[in-house]
Amino acid sequence: MPGFECFDMLATMVALVDPEGHCLQANSALENILAVSRRTLRRGSVLDWLVDPTQMRETLALVASNQVSTSRFDALMRRLPLGTGELPVHVIVNQTEWPDRVLVEMLEIEQQTRLDREERTLGLAQANKELVRNLAHEIKNPLGGIRGAAQLLAMEIDSKELMEYTGVIIHEADRLQALVDRLLAPHRRAQMVGDVNIHEVCERVRSLILAEYPRGLDVERDYDTSIPEFRGDREQLIQAVLNIVHNATQALAERIGAGDARLQLRTRVGRQVTFGRRRFRLALELHIEDNGPGVPEAIRDRIFHPLVSGREGGSGLGLTLAQTFVQQHHGTIECDSAPGRTVFKILIPLP
Numbered sequence: 328m329p330g331f332e333c334f335d336m337l338a339t340m341v342a343l344v345d346p347e348g349h350c351l352q353a354n355s356a357l358e359n360i361l362a363v364s365r366r367t368l369r370r371g372s373v374l375d376w377l378v379d380p381t382q383m384r385e386t387l388a389l390v391a392s393n394q395v396s397t398s399r400f401d402a403l404m405r406r407l408p409l410g411t412g413e414l415p416v417h418v419i420v421n422q423t424e425w426p427d428r429v430l431v432e433m434l435e436i437e438q439q440t441r442l443d444r445e446e447r448t449l450g451l452a453q454a455n456k457e458l459v460r461n462l463a464h465e466i467k468n469p470l471g472g473i474r475g476a477a478q479l480l481a482m483e484i485d486s487k488e489l490m491e492y493t494g495v496i497i498h499e500a501d502r503l504q505a506l507v508d509r510l511l512a513p514h515r516r517a518q519m520v521g522d523v524n525i526h527e528v529c530e531r532v533r534s535l536i537l538a539e540y541p542r543g544l545d546v547e548r549d550y551d552t553s554i555p556e557f558r559g560d561r562e563q564l565i566q567a568v569l570n571i572v573h574n575a576t577q578a579l580a581e582r583i584g585a586g587d588a589r590l591q592l593r594t595r596v597g598r599q600v601t602f603g604r605r606r607f608r609l610a611l612e613l614h615i616e617d618n619g620p621g622v623p624e625a626i627r628d629r630i631f632h633p634l635v636s637g638r639e640g641g642s643g644l645g646l647t648l649a650q651t652f653v654q655q656h657h658g659t660i661e662c663d664s665a666p667g668r669t670v671f672k673i674l675i676p677l678p
């Protein structure tokens with residue numbers, strides 16, 4: 328069928344079938360997801376790919392006989408080779424301009440919900456960032472005044488007891504100032520772009536962490552040395568990785584004491600990776616995995632939001648900053664956490 332090749336560029340699965348469901352054409356997403364060659368797919372039927380083909384059979388008949396022009400339903404797809412699990416998909420069956428040819432489109436539901444979630448997160452993160460930035464500015468100005476006034480007051484009074492109060496005001500103002508500075512930090516310094524070798528970034532973080540925890544923590548590395556250098560800000564990426572690794576070491580405190588804490592830095596090249604609604608041919612994947620207790624359930628959806636913290640004394644900014652830095656490289660950070668295994672994944676598109 329001329330022109331069918333253009334479906335190869337889609338991330339959704341597409342097949343052209345006849346009214347009985349025999350497959351005439353399949354696109355590369357279908358080939359990849361079912362892990363079967365196009366030639367094999369073309370010998371089969373779309374009905375064989377579904378756990379329960381009843382609805383597909385009925386829909387094909389309706390569409391082919393022009394009773395409806397298009398129809399949608401959810402179904403379970405069999406993963407081939409058979410027996411390797413089932414895949415929930417959203418199916419769209421459409422008429423075509425060719426007689427007796429029906430177009431079947433299948434969308435991974437997981438992928439769809441993931442895309443929706445990513446979109447929501449992105450929008451929320453943007454709104455949050457603006458709010459925090461404005462708030463930080465609003466706090467910053469009067470804070471200088473409060474601190475100055477407390478200093479003047481301290482010079483006027485001789486009572487030691489009262490001096491203690493002014494001391495508290497100055498100390499707390501400084502603490503708040505430091506917090507505000509961190510909130511505004513990613514917007515203060517311009518990006519310094521150069522060639523970045525991700526393994527240099529990892530090694531730097533590794534040595535800093537080993538200096539801090541010389542005992543009880545095993546920092547493994549598993550690098551794919553074929554990863555090319557890319558344009559980016561090395562210092563920003565070191566800071567991002569360091570923030571993630573710091574969280575891991577804090578979560579691992581007990582295990583570090585017991586001597587069986589494990590942290591792994593793993594790099595890979597991902598092919599045809601989708602994030603932020605875009606598909607990238609090549610992407611760098613840096614996985615930071617720890618064997619700690621996992622991210623507390625209650626904050627799992629919100630850890631990248633500013634001021635969300637699950638630990639005593641945490642300011643909840645580490646991951647917000649890390650996410651901002653990685654986003655400035657057109658990438659994203661994802662988290663997958665369960666007790667005993669937490670993975671933070673940094674994804675950055677490669678040229």
Ligand SMILES: Nc1ncnc2c1ncn2[C@@H]1O[C@H](COP(=O)(O)OP(=O)(O)OP(=O)(O)O)[C@@H](O)[C@H]1O
Pocket residue numbers: 570574575578617619620621622623630635636637638640641642643644645646647669
């Ligand atoms: N590897 C991890 N294991 C378990 N919990 C984690 C892990 N990484 C992050 N968290 C949870 O996510 C929360 C948010 O992390 P984030 O770095 O943004 O803030 P923080 O560490 O609390 O404070 P800050 O980094 O600003 O000092 C942490 O408080 C912790 O509860």
Ligand SMILES: [Mg+2]
Pocket residue numbers: 570573574644645646
């Ligand atoms: Mg942190």
